[in-house]
Amino acid sequence: MADPLGSPMWAAHARTLFGDDPVRFDPRVKVVFPMIAENQRAFPVVIDARAIAGVVRMLLLVDLNPIPVAIDYRPVHAAPYVATRIKLDQRTPVRGAVQLASGAWLVSGGWVDAAGGGCSAPPVSRVKGDWAQHLGEMRGEAWPMAGGLARLRLHVRHPMDTGLVDNIATYHLEALRVKDAGGRMLGEMDIWAAVAEDPAITLMVEGGAGDAFTVEARDTNGRDYRALLPMARQSPMPGGR
Template sequence: MKRKLSALVLSAVISFPVYAVPDPLESPLWDYMRQTFIGNEPYVFDDRVKVELPEFAEDPTQVPITVDASALSGDIQRIISWADLNPIQHIFTYYPHPDIIPRISLRIKVQQSTAVRAAVLTKDGVWHVGGRYLEAAGGGCSTPSMANADPYWESHLGEMKSRLFPREEGGRYKFKVIHPMDTGLVDAIPEFYIETISVRSEDGEPLARMELSPPVSENPVITFDVRDASKKHSIWLRDNGGNEFEQGL
């Protein structure tokens, strides 16, 4: 019955204009954000796309977020995450691979209380949208990074540490990279951030790719899950200054 109901909802979404579906988070910018990130393509609000957040952002420069689309069946083409009321809304776009479980964790900056979303494009051309509302005191995007007061990062830029945690299903990689991730919203501090991350196989084949934006927190800590922990992987990164970094995991 539940499967039949989901099919009816999806059919309704495809049959009617996309703006006919009300936003469960009641964000004033939902229609603008939808148009910006998924256009007029069919979509459905889907509880299987989970966005995990704290109830309140104690530190608006380091807000943990997990996007989990592993409950969706079928091939996932793309995952886009954004914060409606951030001055820079886009957080990341993720292109997963069948060997990589579509679940990712990282930390972000938020400027104020906002809806935080994830939209997942499946092979049938439908976007599945999930999200949660985050309460925050604000100011995270316009706060100078700690790196600007500490020369340490200049000699350690791109330095990475990683660890593999075995799980019942494959393994979980957690890695940290030294980078200021400046938003460009602070006077006299230009935009400087990691823009691309690639997870690669032992022979260098790209398995998954992420495109990041400045709202990702300083010294990013990113977690992702692989289906086979016995395989070797590496991480390749490039920032908007043209610097490239690579390390085996």
């Protein structure tokens, strides 16, 4: 389909990511972000497809970034919702694409004004020199919501090197999984270096009061990280954002 955003890269990305699968633009895929990037190194984006039934996969796509895909998320026992922060290299469309069980893709998004350079600037922890001391540290918590879901917020310390800075090779988290106390997979994702340094990720997974969640991650050097996130002691949230 013709791109409503008029991106020069849409056709190439669509061929690569979607192949011959049906694709249509659908405003029910809510892609929420600021109109202007005040910090191109850490730009917040939310993809919310809870109004759509049967979502099995979610992509966060940044058309004009040198690393166009930031996250590929599969909500197994979770709501089709993901929030994170990404890098922006220039003014660009930012999109959410969700795949249905039928194989069809629904896409939405918009343009973001950005000064640029987010992908080619060295991480703050590299400049400070303390990245190795904190590598892989995880912190987070979950909060009960109505409808048998929990809002899970996770932070992971990692430089998320893009390989576009002189003398710094590509080095980033590449996979993340969330499981319940019984080991059941709730959601899993592939991650690329377009995600901001020290990734902050929010998901809505199945869970209730008293539950705990295991988070497992791996980076491109083969290092594995693991943490147990507790459920906060509070009454259920009525909704979720």
